[in-house]
Amino acid sequence: MQFKLLIASAFFAASASAITGKLGDAAVITDNPAGASYVATLPSNGTVTGSAKFSSTGNGTGVEVSIDFKGFKGATGPYAYHVHDQPVPADGNCNGTLAHLDPYQRGQADPCDPKYPATCEVGDLAGKHGKIPNSNGSTLEVYLVFVDNYISTKRGIGAFVGNRSIVIHNSAGGRIACANLTTVGVRSPSTPSPSGGGPISPSSGASALTVSGLFGFAAFMVAVLAL
Numbered sequence: 027m028q029f030k031l032l033i034a035s036a037f038f039a040a041s042a043s044a045i046t047g048k049l050g051d052a053a054v055i056t057d058n059p060a061g062a063s064y065v066a067t068l069p070s071n072g073t074v075t076g077s078a079k080f081s082s083t084g085n086g087t088g089v090e091v092s093i094d095f096k097g098f099k100g101a102t103g104p105y106a107y108h109v110h111d112q113p114v115p116a117d118g119n120c121n122g123t124l125a126h127l128d129p130y131q132r133g134q135a136d137p138c139d140p141k142y143p144a145t146c147e148v149g150d151l152a153g154k155h156g157k158i159p160n161s162n163g164s165t166l167e168v169y170l171v172f173v174d175n176y177i178s179t180k181r182g183i184g185a186f187v188g189n190r191s192i193v194i195h196n197s198a199g200g201r202i203a204c205a206n207l208t209t210v211g212v213r214s215p216s217t218p219s220p221s222g223g224g225p226i227s228p229s230s231g232a233s234a235l236t237v238s239g240l241f242g243f244a245a246f247m248v249a250v251l252a253l
């Protein structure tokens with residue numbers, strides 16, 4: 027009897043603290059199509075410029091995200107960034123992208139715990155992989171590469187990113203930059219992938235850090251430019 031009570035109380039404690047979507051935890055996507063790739067290129071006249079590229083991994087599990095963002099001058103971080111549900115409307119207003127990509131209906135009221143990425147909103151990339159550090163008003167350039175197992179390059183599922191957008195926020199949640207994800211194309215699986223740092227390697231002798239994505243956090247390489 028006492029044993030049963032202990033089990034019951036442990037169960038309730040666990041469910042009270044578990045934050046996940048109404049539809050459960052996000053699924054790891056293991057069948058992303060080979061070679062599929064999408065890029066969001068930020069407007070060249072914005073507070074933040076650069077791009078974020080989303081590509082299928084070699085084994086179809088997860089999506090490799092390669093980010094090169096520059097700017098942030100005058101803005102206050104740390105800066106969150108997300109995949110938002112809708113594309114940017116023709117007028118460029120980032121508010122038109124609506125909320126984060128959230129096919130499991132988790133909501134954003136409770137912050138994502140990066141130790142449990144399946145419980146986070148699928149589009150909450152900063153929640154799962156870390157925010158971009160504050161530039162304290164200076165210009166910042168950030169390269170980062172990580173694998174996210176819950177977003178997808180597979181059309182027709184809720185986690186698909188290809189018809190959506192990426193939004194960068196200031197510390198107050200304001201939307202300081204946004205861009206649509208558009209297709210880069212599908213490489214033949216037999217075509218060798220470029221090796222090395224890929225298309226978003228920095229050009230000035232520094233190298234981008236690549237993280238396997240196994241640990242949930244991306245590594246950042248941040249350069250504060252003398253501007």
Ligand SMILES: [Cu+2]
Nearest residue numbers: 107108193195
């Ligand atoms: Cu956002």
